[in-house]
Amino acid sequence: MSAPAILPGELDRGAERAILHRQLERTWATPAGFWGALTTVDHKTIGLRYIVTAFGFLALGGVLALAMRWQLARPESRVLSADLYNQAFTVHGANMMFLFAVPVMEAMAVYLVPLMIGTRNIAFPRLNAFSYWIYLFGGILLWAAFALQIGPDVGWFAYVPLSGPQYSSGKRADIWAQMITFTEIAALAIAVEIVVTVFKQRAPGMSLDRIPLFVWGALVTSFLVMLAMPAIMIASTSLILDRLVGTHFFNPTEGGDVLLWQHLFWFFGHPEVYIIFLPATGMVSSMLPTFARRPVFGYLPLVLSIVAIGILSFGLWVHHMFTTGLPRLGESFFTASSMAIAVPAGVQIFCWLATLWDGRPVWRTPLLFIAAFIVTFVLGGLTGVMVASVPLDLQVHDTYFVVAHFHYVLIGGAVFPLLGAIYYWYPKMTGRMLSERLGRWVVGLIFVGFHLTFFPMHFLGLQGMPRRVYTYQPEMGWGAANLFVSLSSILLAAGFALFFLDVIRSARRGPVAGDNPWDASTLEWATTSPPPPYNFARIPVVTSANPLWSEREALPVVTGLRVDRREIVISSVSDATPQARESSPRDSIWPLVTAVAASVMLIASIFTPWAVVWGAIPVAAALIGWFWPKGLPEDEA
Amino acid sequence: MRAGRRLAIGVGLGLGLGGCSGSQSALDAHGAQASALRDLMGLFTVVCGTVWLLVLLALAVAVWRRRASGREPAEPGATSERRLGIVVGVAVALTVLTITGLTFASYRTTRGLTGIADEGVTIRLRGYQWWWEATYQDQAPERVFRTANELRIPVGRPVRVELAGVDVIHSFWVPSLAGKQDIIPGRQNEITLKAERPGIYRGQCAEFCGLQHAHMAFLVIAELPENYEAWRSAQLRAAEPPADPEAARGRDVFLAKSCKACHAIRGTPAGGVLGPDLTHVASRETIAAGLLPTTRGSLAAWVADPQTVKPGSKMPLVPLDADELRAVSAYLASLK
């Protein structure tokens, strides 16, 4: 059948679905090929790209971790030199936080949020494309520097004065600071997109109390990003200025202050943990009902917990500074606030347990990951209660106890749900299922490998082993435990290797999934797997918090949208009443051009401040190209 | 149950390690502060461990009790929702109580820590990349002296350690005696140590401070007060002139080469302040910040090639021929 002509301004008048699909395909599809790949603004393509890139960085960071474990397996080992080890742990930490954990959570939101709330693309799709490119270039900057042996060696926290002009020569610390700028720009862009998408693009009828919990997690996270990340940008900019043009922000002999860095860093750094963790809890809350076969217990308490954790996360930063000699009374306040966050975290755990208790659990890989998450994260949270106590922190701070604690929280609390989420949403993203048999092996290997690797570190820390040491002396008696940990890490790595194998293999060979393989209740399962470029041929109308379960017969949808331009529905913030039919931008090369121009400017500014002045000109030119109207139907109003 | 078995392995491993823990362990407490912290740690571990086991139990029962009893999603009944609501509410209330109790216990311990009066010995401790300089303070200027990488303290008396930052941030930590305290440029911190019994307690820099952060250790040697006073008097004396000719030649080499630019030996013209004071270097247990035991051989090895022993160390390689090296090491080993 030849493609039907599309008239200017033509509306969807409830025509046959086959015709509608072909019309929408013409309007929304990105052309195949190289040019299409560079210009696409489809949130699914960009989200997938983001996810794949982030997992690539996870693998690289994991290799570094294994190298460090090889070095630490024996006392006074010389596998890595002190310099290489210091670069390795700095790049490992910076990579895992800035290039893997935060981006992958944002990327999952980029992919899933528009589908879960029933819209056709994310808000500001070109900004989204720009975000990916700038993230990619920032990641390449860090890893290229490491490959050239000029990687940062000052820790992922880059404390001054060690990272300052006097004690860190060369460009290593600048590369760290500028990598921060890249990744923060990328993250801030996504945060803005997610907030506007969730506020304004929800399907008609999806009032606040019907928003899927993953979307709530992504929304609150986006606010955390917007409020916390400027702190690290101010910090890293000040550091570059201290190093490049001789300002004195952190120089105590000229009125500056060393602890100012730590305040700024942790004002960002603690919310950062929740920026990673909140989307993960959202994933758990969104996956759990599918496998418990009942709606989640305590929707409202869960939403309130997410919001409460978001707010409290700004009151905790000083608990990273208990050993710096701040006044004890102030520190006690931060003990109380740090412990208080255990309450909303507890509420979430109890609600999940209640959901499982009253449900009829179906043991599939995602649920196994959720169980592994609860076991591991609760332990990490409880050691978090320990480090929140000022006196206990005086002993365990900067030791392997803390290394154990935050790997429990970050891997147990965020990566386990993430892996579960990959098993859960992979069919939606690729149209094929991952292997259930391999999946069980993956959960088993990662869970056992993880605990064998990280649990003994609690004891190493209590026995006096500090963090960030490239070696230790034989007489310390840490050799046996370290060897055990290093051997166990092979098991953990094997689990991840198997996961990657499954993901790569199943992309071609996995069983075909169908639209809704798990019989789940949220909107992303209402469309095909993978979804078409326009996500939904007709935007759904939402009548409950679990639309696909309550509308078993037929999904209510809207008509009347134009098919000759990329059109989406704008709805009101609280009850999602439709307000307008808005256009969504077409593909464009300008986001990539802008990202290249901005990258050149940022990298050159490591070497000369004038790069900011001259580099701004191409950036401005690219932005004009980006926003100048092209007279397309999308421009009509 | 996999989780339970893992816990058993973990605890067993911990006990096994705990048995052979050396002098640098928060679990092996010999100081007033460290003991209080160990007790608090015990309380937290018991409470948190119990909470964890209860959650595991609830999880295990929740997933086993009605596994695979149907696939069609169920709309929850009002009664069961209300019952679950009550249980969750009680659990949250218990969480609040537990957290409050732990916060209170933590606060009480903190107050106990700050209550130790400062009297007696005061030491000013500076952290450098990558060694420690201790200056014993006294009212009388002639009773002030410098030493490095080793603190001697009297048992049973509080010792005030003033922590002064010079280059980058370091952190002073002797886990068997007390928690850690950072040494921050531009800020004054202090910590009080009080050893309960004689012994050698190892400490280590706990804040990443650059290339050789891993090799920035020190010893705290707690002695009976009379031994401590004897040591202090000995430290105040200038270095004895070398008795045997080889050591005497070693002194001449030391003074002729660039050693004296950084190191001081009281009683000789060497008065450098950039490196450790070597007046009584052989009286100290270790050299190079806890890296090597003080023997003539290790002194020779360290002088011969510091960059291999401790790569990146600020101690440069001073070219010496074999005879000079032998003489210098003999001299240094004689500085008791």
Place this chain on the structure above:
Amino acid sequence: MRERVAIDLAHLPLHGRSTASPTWWGTLAFMLLEGSGFALAIAVYLYLLSNAPEWPIGAPAPDLGPGIALTALLLASLVPNHLVARWAAKDDIRRTRIGLLVMCALGVAPCILRIFEFRALNVSWDDNAYGSILWLLLGLHTTHLLTDLGDTIVLTALMFTRHGRNRRRFGDVEDNAVYWDFVVLAWLPIFACIYGVPRL
């Protein structure tokens, strides 16, 4: 999955304005994150001040002249700014064009005054931490002046082309006016810090 048509949205406008416009919300979101940046920069200023034995450090307080002139100019610019927004809301192309030209001029003038303001600080960025934070605060705000000026100039040019007569463009003009309000209002606490605090 099977569908049933529940509502027809053909009657909705092709473009939303104000709270029905994603761009408006996007502008608000950017204001939030940039406002958070300004707040933190001011926090750094107050933090350094609280640590310093004297403030300002080693320099007389900044001269008031250029700062007051610039503040007065920025506040005065709010009037035409709101007029432009109102004309744009009425889709009045002629007045909007004139208003935007005025706003371009009112964007250039503070940038010129800003040069004198940097000179009136009486301290250089590399003298001490006080100088550093002063230059950072002023620099941060200058970046916002410049970016919004660039935005206004491009938008003005756009309104004089065939793309100008478009409700979408009028919406852009309104959003740009909102952002200018933010740039002006964000200046006031910074002004108070730079010029007021050293005189307390």
